[in-house]
Amino acid sequence: MADKKISELNAITGANTADDDVFVIVDTSAGETKKITRAELEKAIENIGYQGAIKLATTSTGIDVTGTATMDGLTVEGASLVARFKANDAGGTGAVAIYGKGSNGTSDAIALFNAVPEGSDSATTLEILNRNSAGSILKRMDIDSNGDISFYETTGTTAKFFWDASLERLQVPDLEITAGKINTIATAGAHTVFNSTGADADFRIRTAASTHSVYVEGNTGNVGIGTSSPQNQANVTNLAVDNATWGGRFTVSQGGVSKGGLAWDSYRAAGGQLQIFGEEGMKFRVGGDPATAVEAARIDSSGHLIVPNGITLGTAVGTYNAANTLDDYESGTWTATLTPSTSGSITASTTGDEMRYTKIGNKVTVTGAINISSVSSPVGGTLTIGTLPFARENSVERSEGGAFSLEIFDASTVSFMNKSAIHPYQPITAGSTELRVSMDCSLLGSNDDLYFTATYFTA
Numbered sequence: 001m002a003d004k005k006i007s008e009l010n011a012i013t014g015a016n017t018a019d020d021d022v023f024v025i026v027d028t029s030a031g032e033t034k035k036i037t038r039a040e041l042e043k044a045i046e047n048i049g050y051q052g053a054i055k056l057a058t059t060s061t062g063i064d065v066t067g068t069a070t071m072d073g074l075t076v077e078g079a080s081l082v083a084r085f086k087a088n089d090a091g092g093t094g095a096v097a098i099y100g101k102g103s104n105g106t107s108d109a110i111a112l113f114n115a116v117p118e119g120s121d122s123a124t125t126l127e128i129l130n131r132n133s134a135g136s137i138l139k140r141m142d143i144d145s146n147g148d149i150s151f152y153e154t155t156g157t158t159a160k161f162f163w164d165a166s167l168e169r170l171q172v173p174d175l176e177i178t179a180g181k182i183n184t185i186a187t188a189g190a191h192t193v194f195n196s197t198g199a200d201a202d203f204r205i206r207t208a209a210s211t212h213s214v215y216v217e218g219n220t221g222n223v224g225i226g227t228s229s230p231q232n233q234a235n236v237t238n239l240a241v242d243n244a245t246w247g248g249r250f251t252v253s254q255g256g257v258s259k260g261g262l263a264w265d266s267y268r269a270a271g272g273q274l275q276i277f278g279e280e281g282m283k284f285r286v287g288g289d290p291a292t293a294v295e296a297a298r299i300d301s302s303g304h305l306i307v308p309n310g311i312t313l314g315t316a317v318g319t320y321n322a323a324n325t326l327d328d329y330e331s332g333t334w335t336a337t338l339t340p341s342t343s344g345s346i347t348a349s350t351t352g353d354e355m356r357y358t359k360i361g362n363k364v365t366v367t368g369a370i371n372i373s374s375v376s377s378p379v380g381g382t383l384t385i386g387t388l389p390f391a392r393e394n395s396v397e398r399s400e401g402g403a404f405s406l407e408i409f410d411a412s413t414v415s416f417m418n419k420s421a422i423h424p425y426q427p428i429t430a431g432s433t434e435l436r437v438s439m440d441c442s443l444l445g446s447n448d449d450l451y452f453t454a455t456y457f458t459a
Contacts, residue, residue, distance in 0.1 A: 018038070019037060019038055019039040020037050020038075020039070021037060021038050022035045022036065022037055124145060125142055125143065125144045125145065126142060126143045127139055127141070127142045128140050128141040128142070129156070138152070138155065138156030139152050139156040139157075140152055140156065142159075146165055146166060147165030147166075148162070148163060148164055148165050148166075149162070149163040149165075150162050150163075160172070160173055171185075174187075174190060174192065175192075195218075199218070200218040200219050201218045202215065202216060202217055202218045203215070203216040203218070204216070210226055211228065212224060212226065212227060212228040213225070213226065215227065215228060215230065217229075217230055221233070222234075222235060223235065224236075224237075225237065225239075226238060249261060249262070249263040250262040250263070258279070259278065259279045260276075260277055260278035260279055260282070261276075261277060262274075262275070262276055262277075263275045263277065278299075280300075280301045281298060281299050281300040281301045282298065282299045283295050283297075283298050284296050284297040284298065296308075296309065309325075309327060310325045310326050310327025310328070311325065311326050311327075312324050312325045312326075313325075313326060326360070326361060327361065328359065328360070328361055328362070329359065329360055329361075330357075330358070330359040331356070331357065331358045331359070332356075332357060332389065333354050333355060333356055333357070334354075334355050334357055334366070334387070334388070334389045335353050335354060335355070336348060336353050336354075336355045336368055336370050336385055336386070337353075337385070337386050337387065338370065338372070338383060338384070338385060338444075338450075339383070339384040339386070340378035340379055340380040340382075340383060340441035341380030341381060341382035341383070341384065341441065342379040342380035342381075342441075343377065343378075343379045343380070344375070344376050344377040344378035344379050344380075344441070345375070345376045345378065346372060346375050346376075346378050346383075346441070346444055347372065347373050347374045347375070347376075348370050348371060348372060348373060349371045349372070349373035350373075351371065352369065352370055352371025352372075352373070352449070353370060353371075354368075355367065355368030355370070356368065357388075357389045357390075359389075359390060359458070362393070362457050362458050362459065363455065363456075363457055363458075364388075364389070364390050364455065364456055364457070364458050365453070365454070365455045366388060366389070366435075366452075366453070366454050366455075367452070367453045367454075368450075368451075368452055368453075369449055369450070369451050370385070370449065370450040370452075371447070371448075371449050372444060372445070372446055372447065372448045372449075372450075373446065373447075374446050375444055375445055375446060377442075378441040378442055378444060379441060379442060380441045381438065381439070381440065381441070382436055382437065382438060382439075382441075383436070383437040383439055383441050383444070384434050384435070384436055384437075385434065385435040385436075385437070385450070385452065386433060386434040386435070387433050387434065388432075388433040388434065388435065390433075390458040391431055391432065391433045391458060391459070392428045392429065392430060392431060392432050392433075392456045392457065392458060393430070393431075393456075393457050393458055393459045394430050394431035394459065395430055396430065398427050399427075399457075400427070400430070400456070400457045401426070401427020401428040401429070401430070401456055401457075402427060402428060402454060402455040402456030402457060403426065403427075403454065403455055403456075404424040404425065404426060404427075404428060404435055404452070404453075404454040404456075405424060405452065405453055405454070406422055406424045406435075406437055406450060406451070406452040407419075407422075407450075407451045407452075408422060408444070408448060408449070408450050408451075409448060409449040409450075409451070410443075410445075410448055411445065411446070411447035411448050411449070412445055417443065421439060421440065421443065422437060422438075422439050423437065423438035423439065424436070424437050424438075424452075425437065425438065427456070428454065428456045435452065435454055
């Protein structure tokens with residue numbers, strides 16, 4: 001190679017040089033000029049490096065920069081882990097290292113970790129910090145020697161998110177997420193909120209058995225269990241309630257106080273019983289809307305069943321037939337009076353004027369034993385017993401009049417009067433509230449008893 005000035009070396013090195021080309025080296029300490037080939041120069045540079053890295057100082061540990069180094073780009077290479085950048089503190093303890101390969105030296109990776117002095121096995125924690133707009137350097141994350149990761153809040157002083165490597169669990173304030181479950185760790189008085197912004201977003205829990213095991217519809221707030229289209233605030237397609245003592249109980253409460261419900265009583269020795277219970281009785285309504293549904297039946301707090309429209313008996317389930325419907329029942333007492341058709345009076349005793357009646361549907365039965373306390377010259381060919389609790393149906397049909405029987409005990413003879421002298425009117429007169437007897441009213445006297453029964457039909 002022809003002689004060249006030192007200033008021209010840059011132009012002639014690189015691709016234009018061969019291994020045996022000679023460079024001029026000036027040894028200032030010896031005051032002499034030496035010659036070296038390019039191959040020898042490259043070997044010398046390699047020998048003064050550390051693990052394949054160029055050494056810029058006289059240390060034995062690689063690149064050592066004191067002060068500030070400014071460069072457009074930096075490429076670092078190493079033999080085992082490809083690349084390492086290491087900052088030492090005054091004591092020589094390694095602070096940070098970056099690798100271009102994983103720890104096994106084969107898989108591609110970038111590893112950032114807190115290093116230790118050479119040959120040390122001390123546990124370390126990696127901290128990641130940055131500078132905020134006010135110029136303060138704040139901690140944002142740290143990774144300890146167990147692999148646990150903590151993320152810090154805005155002041156950089158308190159860890160808020162935490163990854164527990166050994167338990168494989170992520171913890172957020174008041175929330176813990178681990179394999180297959182989410183746990184809230186709220187303190188007393190706190191609460192957990194999903195969708196705190198109130199967006200129109202559905203919430204759904206899916207299982208192997210159902211795509212909508214639990215479903216909250218965002219636009220209505222309706223909750224469905226086992227259904228994707230809940231039509232009410234709570235919509236359950238199949239509900240089973242179990243209890244060790246009762247076998248199962250569904251309770252309705254108001255203000256935290258039980259008001260009623262449904263229970264399966266399997267606790268009693270006699271066997272299981274389905275029970276419906278209410279604090280003040282139960283109402284049964286018909287109609288799709290609870291606000292407008294009409295009450296059809298009620299069981300009051302004393303256990304009385306009240307069915308205003310009657311009970312249909314002897315028909316197929318769901319079949320109404322008026323002829324099979326018992327829609328009225330009543331029983332009670334009525335006060336009887338005795339009246340001769342022409343003149344005089346007949347007075348019943350206060351202890352012998354209360355009669356009984358029973359009304360089933362439109363059929364009325366009256367019975368009694370009237371005791372006469374006194375008479376005052378009774379005259380007439382017809383005796384009237386009144387006033388019946390219900391009027392006979394106003395119909396020309398004789399069958400509507402029913403039947404009337406009467407016996408009179410004569411206290412003066414201590415025997416029953418001859419039936420030939422007593423003729424009860426048959427049938428009972430249409431529309432009437434009286435029983436009539438064809439007889440001589442003057443035959444009646446004090447302490448006589450009239451025993452009667454009558455059955456007729458009312459409207």
